[in-house]
Amino acid sequence: MHQAADGGLARVRVPGGTLTNAQLRTLAEASADLGDGGLELTSRANIQIRALAEGAEIDLAVRLREAGLLPSQTHERVRNIIASPLGDDQHLVEAIDRALCARPELAELPGRFLITVDDGRGDVSGLGGDVGLHGNALLLGGCDTGLRVSDPVDAVIKAALEFQAIRGDAWRLAEVPQGIERITAALGTPGAERIQVGPVSARPIGRIGDVTVAAVPLGRLSEEQARRLCDLVPWIRLTPWRSVVLPAVDTDIALITDPDSPWHGVTACAGRPGCAKSLADVRADAAAWVGTRKDRIPVHWSGCARRCGKPAGKVVEMIATGDGYRRSE
Numbered sequence: 001m002h003q004a005a006d007g008g009l010a011r012v013r014v015p016g017g018t019l020t021n022a023q024l025r026t027l028a029e030a031s032a033d034l035g036d037g038g039l040e041l042t043s044r045a046n047i048q049i050r051a052l053a054e055g056a057e058i059d060l061a062v063r064l065r066e067a068g069l070l071p072s073q074t075h076e077r078v079r080n081i082i083a084s085p086l087g088d089d090q091h092l093v094e095a096i097d098r099a100l101c102a103r104p105e106l107a108e109l110p111g112r113f114l115i116t117v118d119d120g121r122g123d124v125s126g127l128g129g130d131v132g133l134h135g136n137a138l139l140l141g142g143c144d145t146g147l148r149v150s151d152p153v154d155a156v157i158k159a160a161l162e163f164q165a166i167r168g169d170a171w172r173l174a175e176v177p178q179g180i181e182r183i184t185a186a187l188g189t190p191g192a193e194r195i196q197v198g199p200v201s202a203r204p205i206g207r208i209g210d211v212t213v214a215a216v217p218l219g220r221l222s223e224e225q226a227r228r229l230c231d232l233v234p235w236i237r238l239t240p241w242r243s244v245v246l247p248a249v250d251t252d253i254a255l256i257t258d259p260d261s262p263w264h265g266v267t268a269c270a271g272r273p274g275c276a277k278s279l280a281d282v283r284a285d286a287a288a289w290v291g292t293r294k295d296r297i298p299v300h301w302s303g304c305a306r307r308c309g310k311p312a313g314k315v316v317e318m319i320a321t322g323d324g325y326r327r328s329e
């Protein structure tokens with residue numbers, strides 16, 4: 001739990017973004033009982049609960065553990081695994097998560113370490129994970145190494161161990177001199193033609209095949225919305241774009257399934273009153289601005305120059321200055 005201006009802030013890792021409705025209910029009830037009632041979706045497809053009172057972390061941890069959301073006390077910070085939200089790799093994500101938690105030395109990975117599991121459609125490889133799978137291609141620092149793997153779990157864990165061995169004080173692989181080359185050499189001989197990993201661009205919403213992707217306005221599910229979702233669907237999957245994948249349903253709970261909605265692609269950091277650094281109530285300002293929005297280019301609103309939660313890919317930024325906002329493209 002971190003301390004924020006509005007109280008304790010707990011980030012709950014959700015590898016692969018998939019929650020059963022029982023787990024979602026646990027989170028919703030925990031936030032209602034211990035926090036401010038809402039659930040924040042993060043750019044790593046995790047959940048945040050805020051405004052927790054001092055000492056609430058103990059009650060929260062008990063609830064999360066019983067729901068299977070806190071399987072490892074030692075490795076919690078490093079269970080950062082994002083998978084293709086429309087893919088079917090949750091079993092692989094869970095195997096990587098178990099293997100990660102089974103290696104004591106990997107508890108020392110930095111909390112920013114990121115694993116991506118892209119099923120080949122190219123939606124999360126562009127997030128620049130430290131270690132990634134793109135089909136059977138092994139990526140390091142978001143780039144294809146030319147290595148192809150038959151045991152993806154083993155390959156990811158070996159790459160993570162190599163990173164931990166050489167990282168020094170670095171938080172991300174990109175910060176390690178020759179880091180990609182050194183780990184690639186330790187793992188094998190690249191032979192395959194390299195895949196060009198593009199930047200993340202698409203943020204699909206609406207009915208897609210047998211699922212519905214619904215954007216969550218400003219990335220925050222209210223207590224009521226979370227509870228309704230629990231009643232509506234057996235599971236949800238969080239995406240890095242602050243949307244949720246649902247078994248195909250017609251939602252009537254103020255989630256966004258129309259790609260032309262002015263809310264689609266609008267994100268904001270916590271801002272005031274949650275963050276002491278914020279120069280504005282960015283969420284209220286973003287909400288007031290939405291009705292005047294002319295185009296559909298993704299926009300991220302920040303309360304200060306740290307620009308927390310800025311989504312990957314092309315995005316216009318509105319950064320609070322104290323007497324308005326500076327627009328940055």
Ligand code: SF4
Nearest residue numbers: 269275303304307308
């Ligand atoms: S961008 Fe600034 S104001 Fe917003 S959450 Fe981060 S530190 Fe706080």
